Amino acid sequence: MKKILLKSIKRYWFAIFLQIIFIGLNIYFLTYPPKIIGNIIDLLYDLETNQNAIIMQVWYLLGSCMILLGIRMPWRWLAGYIPRSIERDLKDKLFEQFMRIKMASLQNIKNGELMSYFVKDITEIRKFIYRLMSHGTRFVFTIMIATFTMMSGVNIYLTLVTLCPIILTIFLIIKIKEYVESSFRKSQKYFTDLSEYVQESTDAIRTTKAYTGEMNQLKEFIRKNRRLREANNAVDVHSTLLSTCLNICFGLCYGISLLYGSKLVLEGVITTGDFVAFNGYIGLFVGPVSWIPGVISYYKRAKISYQRLDNVFELEKEKILPKVPAKEDDFQGNIEIRDLSFNYPENLEMVLSHINIKINKGETLGIIGTIGSGKTTLMNLLLRLYPVPDEKIKIDGKDINEIPLLTLRNHICYITQDNFLFSTSLKENIKLFKDGFEDEEVKESTKNAMVYDDIEKMQNGIDTIIGERGVDLSGGQKQRVVISRAFLNKSKVVIFDDTFSALDNKTEQMVLNNVKELVKDKTCIIISNRISDIKDANQIIVLDGGNIIESGTHETLLNKQGKYYNFYKEQTAKSQMALN
Ligand SMILES: Nc1ncnc2c1ncn2[C@@H]1O[C@H](COP(=O)(O)OP(=O)(O)OP(=O)(O)O)[C@@H](O)[C@H]1O
Ligand SMILES: [Mg+2]
Known part of the structure; x- marks a missing residue:
């Protein structure tokens, strides 16, 4: 499995490389609008003298927005193209594997289970690759570029104090994620169970009707379906807990920035424009940090799916190709x-x-x-x-x-x-x-x-x-x-x-x-x-x-x-x- 995945990643290395470059550029240019708006605010103090400079800044703002648009379009396309291509490769290889597994191993795999490898497990891996490529990479770039801009462009102490809750929240999120993982594992197991049941029931529909077993089948289905819903509900509860944690975190960030930032403005350490730009920079973190639970959650799901698929790829294959040319x-x-x-x-x-x-x-x-x-x-x-x-x-x-x-x-x-x-x-x-x-x-x-x-x-x-x-x-x-x-x-x-x-x-x-x-x-x-x-x-x-x-x-x-x-x-x- 590892080999197959690596081979596929290697195949699309250039697209991956391009996407990383686009993401880096996107984050870099995202720091421009807050900075320019901050500059405009500072220039507004002397409107008459700075009129031309303000117009220039507005042009800069428009220009950076255009550049962002130009970067985002190919990046969004690549973000979908790469995981879908890897998914396709995996499906091809998995099907090939099923065709070649020895009967002795194959007979232990039920039909419904087989479907869930294709429908669920490979999809989980694709979703994780998508999150990792677009959200994970953006998180890393945001931390690097936005933090650097905040520290160097505004104030190092304000940056450190304001970003403290984010660090604490990340630890909290990782802890809560353990619960998400266990509830997700349950939900996945019940999903497979339900798929197998549907598969078997449809295969046996004639026998069921002939023996008037419809109600028994239905009752069992309702029980399994309810069990799956409960497991999915548990996943939702844990996910909600995570998003609440995030909201509290950003509330704290803005609160600290307002209190400590306005103090610095009053003391003349930073300008009002810097203060406005700083709040804009905090906004840059909201998206990437809020995606972290998603990335971790998808990682955990993909890890389980990866292990399941790996077990299938490890099964012994028949040596179909002739060793000697067959006469x-x-x-x-x-x-x-x-x-x-x-x-x-x-x-x-x-x-x-x-x-x-x-x-x-x-x-x-x-x-x-x-x-x-x-x-x-x-x-x-x-x-x-x-x-x-x-x-x-x-x-x-x-x-x-x-x-x-x-x-x-x-x-x-x-x-x-x-x-x-x-x-x-x-x-x-x-x-x-x-x-x-x-x-x-x-x-x-x-x-x-x-x-x-x-x-x-x-x-x-x-x-x-x-x-x-x-x-x-x-x-x-x-x-x-x-x-x-x-x-x-x-x-x-x-x-x-x-x-x-x-x-x-x-x-x-x-x-x-x-x-x-x-x-x-x-x-x-x-x-x-x-x-x-x-x-x-x-x-x-x-x-x-x-x-x-x-x-x-x-x-x-x-x-x-x-x-x-x-x-x-x-x-x-x-x-x-x-x-x-
Ligand atoms: N894939 C399998 N795994 C384990 N046991 C099996 C498997 N296939 C068949 N058996 C068992 O092997 C025995 C012989 O089965 P087989 O299908 O060869 O019988 P058969 O003589 O062809 O029967 P029939 O007349 O019903 O076709 C049976 O007891 C059956 O339960
Ligand atoms: Mg027989």
Whole structure:
């Protein structure tokens, strides 16, 4: 995170440098109007003699105002440009990081939390950079330039006595800020909590409605929302305390200046013009000092956000880039799994135990098993979505860990169980991050997946955008759109993870026939709990609780009269009942 931030700051160093120069000039020229007004007041004593000098001073006043205008415009523009540019860089890098984090780490981050990194944390950092650049720098310059002008131009003792309350107030502010920080931390936590809740509730809206859970969801939302409001109120109370402190401070400054300053005027130590200018100079401090709590507050918030983001940036990334140039011909798709056992990180329970499988190029493996028996997990390992122990999975005789991720994943087409579709066109969903396919090829793949007719009926065909204007697909349509990817993809290994479950028997048979044709010289894995999907596979394994309890061809497994046979009996009985 530090590196990313520094790199971004380095990128905009010239803009930052310019802004500092503009701020310095702005403060310097701000000391001119009080000084000129003081001069005019002193010249007013002898109006006749000083007439020309007064006119000159008025010109100076106008001139300094024009210069100030000229400085402020580019400075204000830069003040917005720099933090927004750094924010953009951070968002790009954070998204890149999310894309590359290892699944094992990513699964601990909830969706709502992910959003709050983008929406809240990066914004906090931008706001702090803005405050630091414009307010913090102005504070430093004001202290230096205005104090020097007051001391050298008016009176050193008057300056020191008048500015005493400011120093005391700064200490007080820092103390009160500790309370602001703790209340802000709470508010941020509740905000994340609420975002996560909204995210989850919207994802689950169908289930909630189906189970009439709206009121329960609403009640919980109201509770969380109220808790957030209370935390925000606490932040406001502490912030108000701070501004009150500031008002008292400046009241004291002006009071001291009036009392001690007028005494000095009466004693003839300073002129009336100096006295007026001095009060003008005090005015220069009001803004910068009142911004200090803001800068500290934003610093504390940004610090918390920085730590949160830093934790994400520290998460281990996948090494996606190939170490060696991937030669397509190297990859054949002969898979051998030898004594593979696996448990998910942070979960000691074994999900797969002593798995042994051998599939040669051109063969099909069928996997059947109870719910949660580890079927998807085994596929996750074939794609190295989770760390695979060395020498347990070999592809074409090579340890899977030695194969560059990009090569491995490019050669495996994994049709996942969740049928996830992005809110983009059907065409893009089928091509899925891969370019170089003609529309005709995409259409051909939808024909093979038996979804072509459904798509043709839609107004924009394969260009129909999913999720827009009510275009949503049925479960079976979604499955077939997802299956189309397998027909388009030129990969050497194809995996179907429970992707035929929503199809009716007739469509399923037609899709399976096309799949058979497709995988003639590929390695294919079909996970399904329907015997009809896997019965023609060269080899079938039955998974139960992470163990292979049976394996063989359809016929040998039926002869064994074990679990597979039971599945078969159950399913034939069901289809008999359906026919009657
Ligand atoms: N990301 C994960 N982190 C921790 N445990 C997980 C994770 N994914 C799955 N599991 C656990 O691993 C076991 C196997 O899950 P898996 O998804 O591989 O089963 P499956 O055979 O594909 O089930 P299904 O038939 O429902 O698709 C389950 O007990 C599940 O709770
Ligand atoms: Mg599964």
